[in-house]
Amino acid sequence: MARHLLMAGGGALGFYLLTSALSPYDDFQIGEIALFAVALAGLSVLTGGNGQISLGHGALMAVGAYTIALEMTHTHINFVVELLVSIATATAVGVVVGIPATRLKGPYLAGMTLILAVGLPLLADKYSGTFGGDQGLTTTPPTAPGSVNPEEWLAWIEIIGALVTLVLLANLMKSRFGRAFRAVRDDEISAALAGVNVARTKVLAFGVSATCAGLAGAFLAVSTGVVNTGEFPLSLSIGILAGMVLGGAGSLMGVWWGAIVLVYLPQWSTSLSNAFNLGSGVAAYLATMIYGVVLIVVMLLAPSGVQGGLRRAGLQLQTTLQRWRPE
Amino acid sequence: MTTKGPTVLGVEGLSVSYGAIRALADVSLTAETGMITAVLGANGAGKTTLLRTISGLVKPSSGSIRFDDTTLTGLPVESIARHGVAHVPEGRGVIEELTVEENLRLGALQLAGRRQRRVALDDVHGVFPFLQDRRHTHAAMLSGGERQMLAIGRALVSRPRLLLLDEPSLGLAPIVTAQLMALLQRLTESSELTVVLVEQNARSALSVAQRAVVINLGRVVVADTAAAISADDDLRHHYLGF
Amino acid sequence: MSLFLNVTLNGVANGMIFAAVALALVFIYRATRIINFAQGAMGMLTTFIAFSLLDKGLGYWEAFVAALAIGFVLGVVVERVLIRPLHGKPEINPVIVTIGLLVVLEGLAGSIWGNSSRGFPPAFSQTGLRIGSTRLDFSHLDLFIVGAVVAVMLLTLVLFRGTNLGLRMRASAFAPEIARLLGVRVGRILTLGWGIAALAGSLAALLVAPTTSFGPYFMDLNLVFGFTAAVIGGLESPVGALVGGLITGLSISYVGGYLGSSLQPLGALALLMVALMIRPQGIFARPQARRV
Numbered sequence: 001m002a003r004h005l006l007m008a009g010g011g012a013l014g015f016y017l018l019t020s021a022l023s024p025y026d027d028f029q030i031g032e033i034a035l036f037a038v039a040l041a042g043l044s045v046l047t048g049g050n051g052q053i054s055l056g057h058g059a060l061m062a063v064g065a066y067t068i069a070l071e072m073t074h075t076h077i078n079f080v081v082e083l084l085v086s087i088a089t090a091t092a093v094g095v096v097v098g099i100p101a102t103r104l105k106g107p108y109l110a111g112m113t114l115i116l117a118v119g120l121p122l123l124a125d126k127y128s129g130t131f132g133g134d135q136g137l138t139t140t141p142p143t144a145p146g147s148v149n150p151e152e153w154l155a156w157i158e159i160i161g162a163l164v165t166l167v168l169l170a171n172l173m174k175s176r177f178g179r180a181f182r183a184v185r186d187d188e189i190s191a192a193l194a195g196v197n198v199a200r201t202k203v204l205a206f207g208v209s210a211t212c213a214g215l216a217g218a219f220l221a222v223s224t225g226v227v228n229t230g231e232f233p234l235s236l237s238i239g240i241l242a243g244m245v246l247g248g249a250g251s252l253m254g255v256w257w258g259a260i261v262l263v264y265l266p267q268w269s270t271s272l273s274n275a276f277n278l279g280s281g282v283a284a285y286l287a288t289m290i291y292g293v294v295l296i297v298v299m300l301l302a303p304s305g306v307q308g309g310l311r312r313a314g315l316q317l318q319t320t321l322q323r324w325r326p327e
Numbered sequence: 328m329t330t331k332g333p334t335v336l337g338v339e340g341l342s343v344s345y346g347a348i349r350a351l352a353d354v355s356l357t358a359e360t361g362m363i364t365a366v367l368g369a370n371g372a373g374k375t376t377l378l379r380t381i382s383g384l385v386k387p388s389s390g391s392i393r394f395d396d397t398t399l400t401g402l403p404v405e406s407i408a409r410h411g412v413a414h415v416p417e418g419r420g421v422i423e424e425l426t427v428e429e430n431l432r433l434g435a436l437q438l439a440g441r442r443q444r445r446v447a448l449d450d451v452h453g454v455f456p457f458l459q460d461r462r463h464t465h466a467a468m469l470s471g472g473e474r475q476m477l478a479i480g481r482a483l484v485s486r487p488r489l490l491l492l493d494e495p496s497l498g499l500a501p502i503v504t505a506q507l508m509a510l511l512q513r514l515t516e517s518s519e520l521t522v523v524l525v526e527q528n529a530r531s532a533l534s535v536a537q538r539a540v541v542i543n544l545g546r547v548v549v550a551d552t553a554a555a556i557s558a559d560d561d562l563r564h565h566y567l568g569f
Numbered sequence: 570m571s572l573f574l575n576v577t578l579n580g581v582a583n584g585m586i587f588a589a590v591a592l593a594l595v596f597i598y599r600a601t602r603i604i605n606f607a608q609g610a611m612g613m614l615t616t617f618i619a620f621s622l623l624d625k626g627l628g629y630w631e632a633f634v635a636a637l638a639i640g641f642v643l644g645v646v647v648e649r650v651l652i653r654p655l656h657g658k659p660e661i662n663p664v665i666v667t668i669g670l671l672v673v674l675e676g677l678a679g680s681i682w683g684n685s686s687r688g689f690p691p692a693f694s695q696t697g698l699r700i701g702s703t704r705l706d707f708s709h710l711d712l713f714i715v716g717a718v719v720a721v722m723l724l725t726l727v728l729f730r731g732t733n734l735g736l737r738m739r740a741s742a743f744a745p746e747i748a749r750l751l752g753v754r755v756g757r758i759l760t761l762g763w764g765i766a767a768l769a770g771s772l773a774a775l776l777v778a779p780t781t782s783f784g785p786y787f788m789d790l791n792l793v794f795g796f797t798a799a800v801i802g803g804l805e806s807p808v809g810a811l812v813g814g815l816i817t818g819l820s821i822s823y824v825g826g827y828l829g830s831s832l833q834p835l836g837a838l839a840l841l842m843v844a845l846m847i848r849p850q851g852i853f854a855r856p857q858a859r860r861v
Binding site: 382384403404405408409413414416420422423424425429432433434436437481485 | 733736737739740743744746747748749750751752753754755
Binding site: 053055100103104106107108110111112114115116118119120122123125126234235238241242245278282284285286288289291292293294295296299300303 | 660829831838842
């Protein structure tokens with residue numbers, strides 16, 4: 001616990017310095033990185049920690065986003081309360097989905113969550129009265145105190161949210177719950193024999209990851225100012241999967257790599273297509289194609305992602321150094 | 328004891344590891360045409376690993392396996408099978424979802440030409456008449472002994488030159504085991520078949536084998552004629568349990 | 570009443586499409602335990618290639634057959650290049666690769682052919698058939714769809730049950746290790762299975778293309794519904810794919826007809842969840858567990 005807090009503290013300090021030094025637009029992007037880190041962390045715990053794959057976390061983010069937007073449109077309560085309500089709603093949806101999901105293995109589960117990713121946003125289309133249809137709903141960011149930049153303020157909130165989430169998740173994974181997650185991931189039958197309630201563990205993992213997705217979605221809603229179905233296409237869910245895979249499934253430190261890629265990829269791919277004169281048609285598709293390529297390449301070459309690769313490199317370094325240690 | 332024909336199977340210096348665990352260390356043995364060579368030893372001694380390495384399911388870390396003029400080590404499993412090596416794994420290895428006839432036909436597919444396959448199937452039906460009666464039964468419905476017959480029949484249908492049997496008597500009634508051993512004896516005497524028989528039931532194996540190899544903890548303890556090993560009381564008590 | 574009839578007929582026609590996609594998924598799943606999420610997208614790609622061929626002046630049926638052949642080759646290539654290297658690794662890895670492939674293929678199609686608003690020409694008339702004085706919402710094209718899929722289904726059954734190749738394929742799927750010990754070249758069989766599955770997927774896409782707005786994502790919903798159909802049918806049997814397809818097609822059609830089309834995916838989700846609660850192994854499941 002102490003180590004986690006120390007790392008979080010260091011991270012907080014680093015981010016503070018960064019946001020103070022950079023422009024409001026950069027602050028906005030740092031905030032985006034933080035919120036995607038939250039979403040990725042939740043998925044990482046679910047997939048890397050508990051062995052359940054989900055293609056539907058974009059939809060869960062949508063739940064968080066729409067909830068907070070609805071709250072802001074219809075009520076005037078405290079921002080923190082609004083945030084908590086969105087998180088709770090997303091968690092509830094996650095639990096509802098997680099229950100039948102306990103009966104499914106890998107690809108079946110992926111398929112079911114795929115349907116969720118495709119189908120849930122369509123609900124907003126159907127009931128466009130409530131959900132604002134194509135235009136969507138608008139959100140208002142929390143007012144910044146005094147002379148602080150609103151973008152900076154929001155970025156800090158998102159960063160704090162991310163660091164708190166990561167610390168809590170790290171502690172969760174070290175606790176008996178985390179052990180239960182991993183036991184179920186590795187061998188359900190052995191876990192059941194050891195006394196673990198497999199179904200409840202799986203639902204818990206799903207719920208936790210949904211909580212993270214909900215928080216990330218709420219942050220996304222507030223930072224972009226608008227929520228509509230266009231923000232949550234299937235490619236978002238796949239992008240989140242790609243980001244998690246890239247960072248390394250199960251790695252909480254690795255989520256930052258994935259988050260950076262998710263946030264900067266649209267820019268990078270536009271520059272890329274401009275550099276090669278590929279035309280605007282390609283640019284639109286290039287970002288999502290790169291997600292796909294990432295998934296394929298990482299799976300084929302380095303299934304444990306960047307963090308895993310770094311960890312392996314670190315272990316190599318350790319063994320090399322040990323050999324040089326004088327006896 | 329007259330030696331029959333040239334050496335068919337030659338295993339030399341075979342070492343196999345599963346990760347950090349050494350399953351076989353420097354194992355060498357030979358098996359000759361028309362003979363039954365028994366591979367004996369306690370559970371976990373490495374007997375199954377030996378057969379799986381010969382048939383190619385497991386890759387050795389060192390050593391070689393030769394079968395007549397061909398080097399088997401490094402070949403894919405299906406190539407080794409097509410060279411005339413039939414491996415009946417532990418637990419029978421019948422495909423439950425297929426019928427008896429389909430299991431047999433699968434074995435016959437290695438033979439070229441419908442007539443050859445028909446003849447081979449008829450031969451096996453002759454050896455195991457019940458396989459013909461129960462042709463359309465799903466293999467899942469067969470008893471342990473019947474599955475054993477099916478597995479061996481399927482192996483024989485491909486007209487192998489080397490038959491690797493892993494614990495065929497496991498779970499079988501003693502009478503059935505005796506019949507099985509008698510069958511193996513008949514087959515090796517009448518054809519060019521070489522049999523390597525892994526058995527925990529050392530007594531029944533020694534009753535039909537001409538040669539035997541005793542393995543303990545992945546190493547060859549002794550390789551000799553079956554008669555010599557049967558006669559060695561200390562050896563029997565220590566490694567073979569009787 | 571005529572709404573009910575039309576919705577039912579629609580359901581049957583759509584159900585056949587889902588059955589074709591389901592068949593492709595079943596083929597691959599039986600052989601390799603992988604669900605190919607890129608199945609729809611692969612079909613979409615071959616359909617776009619057919620589209621280009623038609624543009625270049627090739628006859629309709631020539632382009633059709635060419636697309637099927639290209640689909641087969643695509644399946645073979647994907648298996649050898651992307652799936653085979655992952656043999657022996659955790660089963661989820663190739664599934665993730667197919668998800669990546671899905672996205673790459675859609676992006677590729679979008680980049681190459683853009684968002685063209687042209688449609689895919691139909692092989693047969695799309696006007697409803699007439700019975701007496703009523704015009705049904707079921708056209709010659711729909712009839713062709715039903716016929717084509719049923720034909721493929723029958724061919725698959727004949728292949729599996731009646732041929733030596735089919736025997737090898739079943740053995741490779743049920744017990745790959747034993748099959749190898751019997752001399753079956755399991756690797757090649759798997760590749761062939763992917764090729765055939767891709768063929769079925771291409772057929773589904775070619776059949777559905779004229780009836781819908783033709784863009785890179787046009788197979789997404791069909792994949793979703795095909796997946797539902799396959800799971801309901803049991804993921805192990807071609808007959809299950811057909812039955813699952815019909816059930817899904819009819820259910821989705823009723824949801825669409827009476828509740829609105831945007832609720833159809835959620836309808837599929839609900840159907841899937843109900844099916845999983847009642848009979849998780851599917852309607853035509855095998856009674857025994859698969860041998861490793």
